[in-house]
Amino acid sequence: MSDTNTLLTLTNVSRHFGGLKVLQDVSLDIPKGGIFGLIGPNGAGKTTVFNLITGLLPTTSGTIHFEGQDLAGRKPFQITRGGIARTFQNIRIFKEMSLLENVTVGMDARLRYGAFGLLAGSGLFRSEEKRARDRARELLSWVRLDHKAHETADNLSYGDQRKLELARALATEPRLLLLDEPVAGMNSTEKSELMVEIENIAARGYSVFMIEHDMRFVMGLCRQIAVLNFGRIIARGGPDEIRNDPQVIEAYLGREDDERDEATNDQKAAA
Numbered sequence: 001m002s003d004t005n006t007l008l009t010l011t012n013v014s015r016h017f018g019g020l021k022v023l024q025d026v027s028l029d030i031p032k033g034g035i036f037g038l039i040g041p042n043g044a045g046k047t048t049v050f051n052l053i054t055g056l057l058p059t060t061s062g063t064i065h066f067e068g069q070d071l072a073g074r075k076p077f078q079i080t081r082g083g084i085a086r087t088f089q090n091i092r093i094f095k096e097m098s099l100l101e102n103v104t105v106g107m108d109a110r111l112r113y114g115a116f117g118l119l120a121g122s123g124l125f126r127s128e129e130k131r132a133r134d135r136a137r138e139l140l141s142w143v144r145l146d147h148k149a150h151e152t153a154d155n156l157s158y159g160d161q162r163k164l165e166l167a168r169a170l171a172t173e174p175r176l177l178l179l180d181e182p183v184a185g186m187n188s189t190e191k192s193e194l195m196v197e198i199e200n201i202a203a204r205g206y207s208v209f210m211i212e213h214d215m216r217f218v219m220g221l222c223r224q225i226a227v228l229n230f231g232r233i234i235a236r237g238g239p240d241e242i243r244n245d246p247q248v249i250e251a252y253l254g255r256e257d258d259e260r261d262e263a264t265n266d267q268k269a270a271a
């Protein structure tokens with residue numbers, strides 16, 4: 001099923017919504033170590049791939065294995081505990097809480113889904129609580145937000161809120177980190193910073209699987225890239241191969257921004 005260099009394997013995965021064939025026969029293997037990219041027009045099915053991996057949706061057919069284990073039937077919190085964390089295309093943080101609290105909540109996947117015992121002071125013993133806070137601070141430092149640890153998340157810029165979400169995902173101590181459009185809405189300074197930060201995270205041994213529309217970011221970070229178009233993988237390879245692939249250029253890369261938007265609308269209309 002999976003050789004030792006493969007962390008996650010999708011085998012002939014399809015997902016339909018009624019008559020809508022959003023993913024068709026997608027097979028992918030995400031290697032252990034490094035940063036893997038998934039690109040493609042809006043509506044191609046990229047986020048759906050993450051929703052299937054994280055158990056938010058079941059597959060219509062096909063299987064997903066993580067470290068050789070079939071994920072079928074596992075609930076999202078079980079998948080998180082099992083070593084897969086994600087960020088969302090739309091930011092999901094607790095805006096009224098401090099950065100430190102946001103990350104600490106991420107530390108226990110169980111707390112994430114309802115219980116706030118830790119924050120109320122009833123969950124962990126003091127020493128454990130200190131350890132958790134130290135770790136949370138360390139994770140915040142990885143995205144250069146530790147100096148704002150006690151600020152309210154709501155006060156952060158949009159870019160910093162995305163970074164906070166990343167730190168919180170890391171708090172679950174994942175082996176695989178799924179990032180859904182990490183630089184969306186960021187300015188160019190924030191993008192450059194995040195590029196270095198994600199590189200450093202990968203260098204610490206985390207495997208990263210990233211969806212992104214920013215080509216400079218994807219091409220700069222990813223060793224391997226897969227391209228999804230109308231729910232099918234149309235190419236896979238290193239940045240140079242992808243950049244020069246005629247099918248990818250036709251479907252996605254060769255278009256100017258407004259043309260790309262049209263392609264997007266086509267895919268949405270077809271879907």
Ligand SMILES: Nc1ncnc2c1ncn2[C@@H]1O[C@H](COP(=O)(O)OP(=O)(O)OP(=O)(O)O)[C@@H](O)[C@H]1O
Pocket residue numbers: 017020022040041042043044045046047048049089267268271
């Ligand atoms: N839960 C759902 N129910 C019905 N249709 C859905 C559902 N989730 C996704 N879709 C449809 O599946 C298609 C693919 O959506 P998805 O969000 O995976 O695309 P995407 O590649 O992530 O696009 P974007 O780049 O805009 O984020 C869209 O047409 C979308 O409307």
Ligand SMILES: [Mg+2]
Pocket residue numbers: 046047048089
């Ligand atoms: Mg998406």
